[in-house]
Amino acid sequence: MSDWMVTQGSTTRRRARPLSPLREHLRDTFWFAPTAAMVSVFVVWAGAEALDTAIVEALRDEGDYDTLDELLRFAEDAKAVVSAVGSAMMTFIGVVFSISLVAVQMASGQFTPRVVRLFVRSRITKATFAVFLATFVLTLLVLASFDSVDDPRAVTTVPLVQSVLTLCMVALSLLLFVLYVNTTLRLMRISHVIARIATESFRVAASMPVPTRGQDDAARLGSATAWVPHEGRAGVLRDVHIARLVRVARKHGVVLRLIPRIGDFVVPGMPVLAVHGGPVPPRRALRHSISVGVERTYHQDLGFGLRQLSDIALRALSSAINDPTTAVQALDRIVQFLAALCRRPLDAALHRDRGGAVRLVQPVPGWADLVDLGFTEVRVCAVGSPQVCRRMLAGLDDLLLLVPPERREPLLRHRELLRQAINRSELAPADRAFALHPDRQGIG
Numbered sequence: 001m002s003d004w005m006v007t008q009g010s011t012t013r014r015r016a017r018p019l020s021p022l023r024e025h026l027r028d029t030f031w032f033a034p035t036a037a038m039v040s041v042f043v044v045w046a047g048a049e050a051l052d053t054a055i056v057e058a059l060r061d062e063g064d065y066d067t068l069d070e071l072l073r074f075a076e077d078a079k080a081v082v083s084a085v086g087s088a089m090m091t092f093i094g095v096v097f098s099i100s101l102v103a104v105q106m107a108s109g110q111f112t113p114r115v116v117r118l119f120v121r122s123r124i125t126k127a128t129f130a131v132f133l134a135t136f137v138l139t140l141l142v143l144a145s146f147d148s149v150d151d152p153r154a155v156t157t158v159p160l161v162q163s164v165l166t167l168c169m170v171a172l173s174l175l176l177f178v179l180y181v182n183t184t185l186r187l188m189r190i191s192h193v194i195a196r197i198a199t200e201s202f203r204v205a206a207s208m209p210v211p212t213r214g215q216d217d218a219a220r221l222g223s224a225t226a227w228v229p230h231e232g233r234a235g236v237l238r239d240v241h242i243a244r245l246v247r248v249a250r251k252h253g254v255v256l257r258l259i260p261r262i263g264d265f266v267v268p269g270m271p272v273l274a275v276h277g278g279p280v281p282p283r284r285a286l287r288h289s290i291s292v293g294v295e296r297t298y299h300q301d302l303g304f305g306l307r308q309l310s311d312i313a314l315r316a317l318s319s320a321i322n323d324p325t326t327a328v329q330a331l332d333r334i335v336q337f338l339a340a341l342c343r344r345p346l347d348a349a350l351h352r353d354r355g356g357a358v359r360l361v362q363p364v365p366g367w368a369d370l371v372d373l374g375f376t377e378v379r380v381c382a383v384g385s386p387q388v389c390r391r392m393l394a395g396l397d398d399l400l401l402l403v404p405p406e407r408r409e410p411l412l413r414h415r416e417l418l419r420q421a422i423n424r425s426e427l428a429p430a431d432r433a434f435a436l437h438p439d440r441q442g443i444g
Helices: 022-027 032-062 065-110 113-120 123-145 160-187 190-207 242-252 304-317 324-341 367-381 386-402 409-424 429-435
Strands: 002-006 011-015 226-229 235-240 255-258 271-276 290-293 348-352 358-363
Touching: 032 065, 032 123, 032 160, 065 113, 065 123, 065 160, 113 190, 113 304, 123 160, 160 190, 190 304, 190 324, 242 255, 242 348, 242 358, 304 324, 304 367, 324 367, 324 386, 367 386, 367 409, 386 409, 386 429, 409 429
Parallel strands: 255 358
Antiparallel strands: 002 011, 226 271, 235 290, 255 271, 348 358
16 A cells, blocks of 8 residues: 655655554653663663773783783873763753753743644754763763772773763764754744644654545445443543554454544543444453543644644734734645645545555544634634735635635635625725735735
């Protein structure tokens, strides 16, 4: 089976690759990368210590005590450097952590609280903290491995390789610090935040399978023969383990249909899966196939990106911020995302097994749902801003040129409602006429 990767305004083929949600869940955590780095540096240090011990033993077997004496003098100098690095690294970590907190606080207050996850998911941020912590742990291990013996005939190890490894980690830390500051400054700029949201949204759209035999497969399921209730905690449906559900459905000869959409709030006892064509599979087979959390994620959630873009536009249009240009930038990406999906089959994602049979039906937002999500709230708040009104009218006109005839109605409805709201506003007649003129830049 093949699906389509939706890029910015175009479609290209890509191979379907069903992935476990585990990777996405780990990306939403901040503890995994630093923990893995500290464990890894302990393993690397153990190898470096063994290599240092082997070097000392080889020199002792050869009777080269002059070289051992030089290594001991080098170790004294290296110990001072490693001690300085160890004490400075914790201060460095505190500075980076403070920068992160300030950046997150500013972005949350100025844009929307939901953009905080961009900082949490930032690879360079996690890599910076991981390398800093790993360098600090490495300095402690290297300091502990220094031998207090000054006699080259009695010394057992000289941390030569370990000291070089520490200096390499310091150089890597400095490089990552520069990249981290650059990335953090970019994430504090609204244009880059909006672009990151759009990129994540396109990635979600690319992961959705496109039916190769039409949408009629979902309509032919018939009535449900059984229901599977939610047995976990209450929360937002983050994602489902698609590959596992497809395997279970194929093994038991049934079709599973997800009832709530990704992003819906579910409570214990609520039906989450409908079974078609057979009995309910064993509960243990469906265990850990439904993931519930406290907030929505990008993974499998087609409307989450539009929700964030709409929130940013609403925050920008509020009287406290009054930044219509930011709202226009958000509308640019809303129009881009809708344009990429304007001809894609929506309403349901059909996941098939290796034989091509539908095994999982996953509901996704329809075209009208996406259009309403992208425009409704912004349209209501945009009446007092001619710049936003002109950009929205231009975006709706552009989408009307792209969509098939059966998808024009939501766009026409929003355009007419916006025109009516502008005509009813308290603006002067000349200002109303100005606001009703479509302009892709708003006012320019």
